[in-house]
Structures are given as structure tokens and as C-alpha cells.
Amino acid sequence: MAAADTRPRSAGDEPRMAGVIDRNIAALVRRRQEQKVSSGLEDQVADAITRFAGSMKFVYLHLLVYGGWIVVNLGSVPGVRAFDPTFVVLAMVASVEAIFISTFVMISQNRMAAIADQRADLDLQISLLGEHEITKLVTLVAEIAKRMDIPAAEDPELDELSKNVSPERVLDRIERPSSTSGEEG
Template identity: 60%
Template sequence: MAQQLSSGPEPQPQSQMTGIVERNIKALLERRRQEKKAKSVENRIADAITRFTGSMAFVYIHLVLFGLWIVWNLGWLGLKPFDPTFVVLAMEASVEAIFLSTFVLISQNRMTAQADKRADLDLQVSLLTEHEVTRLVKMVSEIAKKMNIEEAYDPEIKELEKDVQPEKVLDTMEEQQIKKGLQNKKEGT
């Protein structure tokens, strides 16, 4: 009897991994919804203003308003200029820039705080993962030794079995940055 060749992989039922990914996505979306709901009125206003001022609609409105202001005050509309030296226009634009930059900074500060929280979460997950992998390396190494597998005696395995100490990694990174900074000063860059 001839064996049938399949044209592709068999359809698989939804894997447990897919369920975990979906759960994580839902949890993250729920967290974002909660954070959005918990934002203060001031932050909501700052975000709305920042969102609007970062849009093309804002640019178009300013093109029309400033264009009309300039054309009017150049006398091209046949109307009496109300700001012939454009001092009022410059002052208005300066005050607007002050307020807009403040709103942008408020939004950026909040976004930085959120990014810091996410970075802390990433670090915690990475440290937990590293700890779990270290334990797995130890376990597999012991199994390999019992089975008398040559690779179990590789000196690199002993190094991989050690837990990473984050404070030492950070210290090493800082030392390297200091050395690089001193080297750049020496080279004049």
C-alpha cells in the first residue's frame, strides 16, 4: 500500500504557548487601560494638547492663521494693518511655544516614567530567566555526567552554572564606560 505524502504540516490545535501569549497580551492591554484610566486630569489635558499639536491639522491651522495675519498686516487685503511690525505675532508665537513645550515635557515625563517601569519589569524577567536557565544548565550537566557524556566536563559549563550577579555586571559596565571616557579624553574626542 502506497504511503500518502502530505503537502504541508498537519494543522495543530491551539498550542499552550499561543494561549500564554494571548494571556500576556490581554494582561498588558488591561494594564494600559488601567493606567490610562488612572491618569490625572492634568495629564489627560497635556496628552490631548500634545497629540493635537503633533498633528498635521495643527500645522494647517497655523499656516492659515499666520498666513492670514501676515497677508493682512502687509496690506495685501486692503485692510488696515493691526500689527505692521509683526511684534504681536512674534510675541504670540513665543508664548505659544512656551506653553506647547511645557505640555510636551509633561507628556514626555509621564512616558519616561512608564518606560522606566517597563524596563524594570524587563530586567526582573531577564534575571528570573537567567536564574532558571542556570538551574537547567546545572541539571543537564549532572545528567550528562551520570551518562558519562564528554561535553559535561567542558570548563565552560562550570562557568555557565554560576548565577549572574546583576550588581557585578553593572559595576563592570560602569568601569568600562569610565575607561572609554578616559580613553576618549586622551584621544581628544
């Protein structure tokens, strides 16, 4: 086991991380960049529009355009004739804009949901692998304890923890309506 980094640090020094952490971070950053590059033009356009529509620039632009439209059509600007005195055109423009912006937002959300699903699947795979490894370690340690006549080896929880977890059974149990925790199916 490696010794902890006990060197004195100045205010700007970051604590050192294990190489595996740096490697994992680099892999995640690389994967996100690959996904961004591999996304189609339509997705990139939808994301750009969604980013702009969610910005303060968008709000300021709308305050300027719609505010100016309203002021002009209320007859408040001398020498400028109202072109939409009933604001019907303004309502139509705002409605069409809302339809398109909400569509672009949904396109971006659908893509983000698909990416989130991929990450959740990866998390599940890693958790299952970790569970399997821990089960093997518990079995190995329990066997070592038995051979060394260590009393903890007779702990009933060790028996339960040394059994492999079936992901299908866990999912079935989660999907079933709640029942008492001690009940087996």
C-alpha cells in the same frame, strides 16, 4: 510538546498563537488602559495638547491663522486695516504659544519616560528570572550528563554557565570603563 498547526490556511487566517502569548498581550493592553484611566486630568490634558500639536490639523490651523495674520498686516487685503504692522504682537503670540507647547510636550515626555523606566525594570526582572532558571537547568543537565558518563559534562564552559549571575556585579562591570574582556575585577 504540542504539535504544530498544519491545517491549511486561507489568505485571511492568522497563524495560531500559544495561549500564553494571547494572555500576555491581553495583560499588556489591560495595563496600558489602566495607566491611561489612572492618569490625572493634568496628564490627560497635556497628552491631548501634545497629540494635537503633533498633528497636521495643527499645521494647517497655523498656516491659516499666521498666514492670514501676515497677509492682513502686509496690507494685502483691501478694506482691512493692518492691526500689527510691525508683527510684534505676532512674535509675542508665537513665543508664548511655543513656551506652552514645549512645556506640554516635556510633561508628556516625562510621563512616557517614567513608563519606559517601569518597562525596563520589568524587562530586567524577567531577564534575571530567566537567567536564574537557565542556570538551574544547566546545572541539572550537567549533573545528569555526569551521571550518564556523557563527555560533554566536562566542558569548562558548563562550569561557568552553572554559576549564578549577580546583577550587582554585572552592573558594576558595565559602569566601569572598558578594559580587556578577559580581565576580572
